[in-house]
Amino acid sequence: MIEALLVLALAIGLGWPLGRYLAAVMRGAPMRGDRLFDWIERPFYRLLGTDPRRGMSWRGYAKAFALSNLVVGGLVWGLFMTQAWLPLNPDAIPNLRWDTALHTMVSFLTNTNQQHYSGQAQLSYLSQMVGIVGLQMATPMMGLALVVATLRALMGGRQAMQHGSDPASTAGSEADVGNYWADVVRGGLRFLLPLCLLWSVLLTSQGVPSTLQGGPIATPVDASAGMTQQKLPLGPVAPMVAIKQLGTNGGGWYGPNSSVPLENPTPFSNLLETLALILIPVAVAFMVGPFTGRRKFTALVFGSMLLMSVLSTGTGIVLEGHTASAAAPLLMEGKEVRFGANASALWATLTTQTSNGSVNAMHDSLAPLTGLVTLGNMLVNAIWGGIGCGLQQFIVYLLLAVFLAGLMTGRTPELFGRKIEAREVRLLSLLILLQPLALLGFTALTLALPQFTDNSNPGFHGISQVFYEYTSAFANNGSGFEGLGDATYWWNLTCSLVLALGRYPALIVPLAVAASLARKRHAPEGPGSLHIETPTFALTTIAVIVILTLLQFMPVLVLGPVAEHLSLAAH
Amino acid sequence: MNDPMPTQALQDRIGLRAPLLFVVVILVVFGLLYSLAGTAMGRVLFPAQATGSLIEHDGRVVGSALVAQPFADARYFQPRPSAANYDPMAAAGSNLARSNPDLRKRVDAAIAAVAARDGIAPSAVPMELVTQSGGGLDPHLTPAGARVQVARVAKARGLDPAIVQQAVDAATETPQFGLMGQPRVNVLHLNLALDARQR
Structure with missing residues (x-):
């Protein structure tokens, strides 16, 4: 329990200044270190042929986002399929099969890091350092860029956000939502990269490997145990684990992720990695106020997220270690002695609240109701959420809550002085409907085709395994009930599709909606407008979230984890 | 779209040059250079831990x-x-x-x-x-x-x-x-x- 409180206190204490710094970076405000960073960044902009001060409309921004994803994706896919012939491969690892390479590329391009391969045995150092780490560093900043652009549009565009300008003056024209290239490069260089270097060194101090040499072969002490040689896979692991944890990525160097002692050696490294799960998502919530100039808006976002997070984390810890189905001796299956049950449950809840998806215990072997909590977290996907995507999803819920509250109180639904009308709500409804269609559709299809399912557990838990895999893919989370034999054509291809469906519409549609709002006439907020920055409205938003996401998945949740819990409790 | 002035100032024409060169930034700077820097720092500061606590x-x-x-x-x-x-x-x-x-x-x-x-x-x-x-x-x-x-x-x-x-x-x-x-x-x-x- 002490670890949970420590992580929460540190995340808030460090997230606050980091959020203010991040707001300054994304606003392009003058700051210390400008001379150094400008000197690094200027050649990039010249190379790219862009003027970082000139903005784009939402269409240009979305196009730049889509094109950069296509190009990077194609190149990384090629890298995975040719790694055997490229340098930095001391352990002579073969090429990835095309479908596993495709799934791995899409999974890392969508900031998901769902893994159908085992890193230490199937990826070369070059693939890990360039393909995996490159995407792990870039994709959270792309998510951040999209939400920052959406916030700019909600405020009426960049001109309207400048001091002393009249928000009504921009009506009718396309809002300037910022420069995509500059947003990603600034966020990456000035914010994420320095933080990751610090984490990488701290993790190495605890024993996470960082070397370019191939792994040594040890001769175990007791030859009578039947193992004459033990290959110890090493590599440049620490930098990768740092960005994996900090960037809501989750894909580990070793197959079983941070449960492997080389990836997470001590309780202190576990604290660092647990803190890193939520640090930047918390900082993004704190960024909102200084970035938009509306401090109460941060209070709404942060307050709602914190309340949901505390409820989910507390429930998870209690259910994992202190209920009937948690009884010894099965409690320690899939867990590590150095962490224990509470620290594992803490990690499991935070990693699903933030779309990170790394694990320090095997989720397949958690108590069924802890599995229910993690599924619920991923279905909501906005309790902190992924970097950028979490806030973006929260804005979707916010717009819907404003619309519903407007209908209920008989007022015109308005957000920051602009009306939400049929066009916007139609777009948002399509986005909301995509989730059940994709998740329930593919889960039903896969369960109907048992030759493709290949799950390691019978009965109710088998249903949970399949549903978890697609939920994790759609939420861009990446954790899994890993007993699934998922390195098959069926799983690789269907998951690739679900991964993309969960990423691109969720980032682009809210931007389009916000830009559509920005084109409307701005009416000053008065006593007659709906005040959203209040505790009452925060609770309304949470109610909307629960109704929209959890209730529509009730049947499958009852068939999976709830039924499994009841069957265990009956014994 | 009604007002030509601000839209003209926006750079919405995205060719292939920017995305192609952007890949270099992502893969080389964020990927390779960062990994090498982190590895070197860990290796120098904590040599025993960096090589697998053998x-x-x-x-x-x-x-x-x-x-x-x-x-x-x-x-x-x-x-x-x-x-x-x-x-x-x-x-x-x-x-x-x-x-x-x-x-x-x-x-x-x-x-x-x-x-x-x-x-x-x-x-x-x-x-x-x-x-x-x-x-x-x-x-x-x-x-x-x-x-x-x-x-x-x-x-x-x-x-x-x-x-x-x-x-x-x-x-x-x-x-x-x-x-x-x-x-x-x-x-x-x-x-x-x-x-x-x-x-």
């Missing part, structure tokens, strides 16, 4: 303090069972659900085996001795998991159990900084310490 004995690498290895002889403390057969290249958990009858069967058999091996009641078997860890490489036991093995190890080595228990106590790590994690015993360190005492 343990050498008579000039040979006998293992890593962070990776469990199998022990079968009664003279040695035994680690937790491993779903990966202690092979780091195949690291994995069992991924069996608590409702899975196979898990129940496997654990019941393990309880019986440990109870017989160490001469204790089945109800006294600590749970980490019969469950497989997340990655199959957990190098630790709880102090209780080591204590139940003391009598067997002492007998096989012809040592006083009190001396073996002392070695266990010496190898026990307390929670880090007094508040993080659980007390634990590193099995490989403990076994090597006992071997060193009897050389």
Whole structure:
């Protein structure tokens, strides 16, 4: 329990200044270190042929986002399929099969890091350092860029956000939502990269490997145990684990992720990695106020997220270690002695609240109701959420809550002085409907085709395994009930599709909606407008979230984890 | 769109040049250069930890303090069972659900085996001795998991159990900084310490 409180206190204490710094970076405000960073960044902009001060409309921004994803994706896919012939491969690892390479590329391009391969045995150092780490560093900043652009549009565009300008003056024209290239490069260089270097060194101090040499072969002490040689896979692991944890990525160097002692050696490294799960998502919530100039808006976002997070984390810890189905001796299956049950449950809840998806215990072997909590977290996907995507999803819920509250109180639904009308709500409804269609559709299809399912557990838990895999893919989370034999054509291809469906519409549609709002006439907020920055409205938003996401998945949740819990409790 | 002035100032024409060169920034700077910088810093500041916390004995690498290895002889403390057969290249958990009858069967058999091996009641078997860890490489036991093995190890080595228990106590790590994690015993360190005492 002490670890949970420590992580929460540190995340808030460090997230606050980091959020203010991040707001300054994304606003392009003058700051210390400008001379150094400008000197690094200027050649990039010249190379790219862009003027970082000139903005784009939402269409240009979305196009730049889509094109950069296509190009990077194609190149990384090629890298995975040719790694055997490229340098930095001391352990002579073969090429990835095309479908596993495709799934791995899409999974890392969508900031998901769902893994159908085992890193230490199937990826070369070059693939890990360039393909995996490159995407792990870039994709959270792309998510951040999209939400920052959406916030700019909600405020009426960049001109309207400048001091002393009249928000009504921009009506009718396309809002300037910022420069995509500059947003990603600034966020990456000035914010994420320095933080990751610090984490990488701290993790190495605890024993996470960082070397370019191939792994040594040890001769175990007791030859009578039947193992004459033990290959110890090493590599440049620490930098990768740092960005994996900090960037809501989750894909580990070793197959079983941070449960492997080389990836997470001590309780202190576990604290660092647990803190890193939520640090930047918390900082993004704190960024909102200084970035938009509306401090109460941060209070709404942060307050709602914190309340949901505390409820989910507390429930998870209690259910994992202190209920009937948690009884010894099965409690320690899939867990590590150095962490224990509470620290594992803490990690499991935070990693699903933030779309990170790394694990320090095997989720397949958690108590069924802890599995229910993690599924619920991923279905909501906005309790902190992924970097950028979490806030973006929260804005979707916010717009819907404003619309519903407007209908209920008989007022015109308005957000920051602009009306939400049929066009916007139609777009948002399509986005909301995509989730059940994709998740329930593919889960039903896969369960109907048992030759493709290949799950390691019978009965109710088998249903949970399949549903978890697609939920994790759609939420861009990446954790899994890993007993699934998922390195098959069926799983690789269907998951690739679900991964993309969960990423691109969720980032682009809210931007389009916000830009559509920005084109409307701005009416000053008065006593007659709906005040959203209040505790009452925060609770309304949470109610909307629960109704929209959890209730529509009730049947499958009852068939999976709830039924499994009841069957265990009956014994 | 009605007002031409601000839209003209926006740069919405995205060719292929920017995305293509952007890839270089992502893969080379964010990927390769960052990884090399992090690796170099770790390597220079913490050389032993950076290379896998290896343990050498008579000039040979006998293992890593962070990776469990199998022990079968009664003279040695035994680690937790491993779903990966202690092979780091195949690291994995069992991924069996608590409702899975196979898990129940496997654990019941393990309880019986440990109870017989160490001469204790089945109800006294600590749970980490019969469950497989997340990655199959957990190098630790709880102090209780080591204590139940003391009598067997002492007998096989012809040592006083009190001396073996002392070695266990010496190898026990307390929670880090007094508040993080659980007390634990590193099995490989403990076994090597006992071997060193009897050389």
